[in-house]
Amino acid sequence: MIEAKCADSVMNITESEIRRFLSIFGEMDLVDSQVGRRGSCLTAKGQQFVTWLKGNSILS
Structure with missing residues (x-):
């Protein structure tokens, strides 16, 4: 699924x-x-990191 999203x-x-x-x-x-x-999921720390990335315009 991740590979398809990236593609x-x-x-x-x-x-x-x-x-x-x-x-x-x-x-x-x-x-x-x-x-x-069960796959993979973000931890609370991972969610905070993604929020930080979005706030710093690194992710859109």
Whole structure:
């Protein structure tokens, strides 16, 4: 799903790159990754980080 969303936008990113980013974000406690259908979700810290990015015009 993440790969498809990126393909719809200007980002060209592979599944292996997404997995690598999720691993790094998990180490930073920004994402909680689970096996199977539970997938990955933002932690409270991750949600704060995204809010900060949006507030600083890094994300639109």
